[in-house]
Amino acid sequence: MSAEAATGAQTFVLGPVEQIPLGEGRAFAVDGGQVAVFRLRDGSLRALPAVCPHRGGPLADGTIDLGVVVCPLHQHAFDLATGCSTTGADNLSPYEVSTDEQRNLVLQVPV
Numbered sequence: 238m239s240a241e242a243a244t245g246a247q248t249f250v251l252g253p254v255e256q257i258p259l260g261e262g263r264a265f266a267v268d269g270g271q272v273a274v275f276r277l278r279d280g281s282l283r284a285l286p287a288v289c290p291h292r293g294g295p296l297a298d299g300t301i302d303l304g305v306v307v308c309p310l311h312q313h314a315f316d317l318a319t320g321c322s323t324t325g326a327d328n329l330s331p332y333e334v335s336t337d338e339q340r341n342l343v344l345q346v347p348v
């Protein structure tokens with residue numbers, strides 16, 4: 238489900254936040270692409286493109302802490318808040334993600 242927002246972003250509701258265990262990520266098909274949503278151990282949420290810019294690894298399957306995700310293929314690391322690689326790979330553009338009153342994941346994708 239999606240809706241155009243006045244901010245120039247499109248909103249996608251991705252279902253209950255509980256589908257992502259604490260400390261893990263999940264990939265979602267969004268608007269013809271793949272977005273990785275991460276639920277950090279402190280309960281906060283982050284979202285990045287799900288395809289690693291190095292060689293296409295699955296970032297949602299990467300290891301996360303409170304600051305970075307490490308790609309499972311060749312261990313490039315990306316700041317979860319900014320998308321910037323801390324290991325010299327290309328940078329990613331983060332998405333805004335939050336929850337609504339029903340604790341559904343709400344993702345904002347720029348249009």
Ligand code: FES
Pocket residue numbers: 289290291292293294308309310311312313
């Ligand atoms: S594909 Fe992600 S580090 Fe190589």
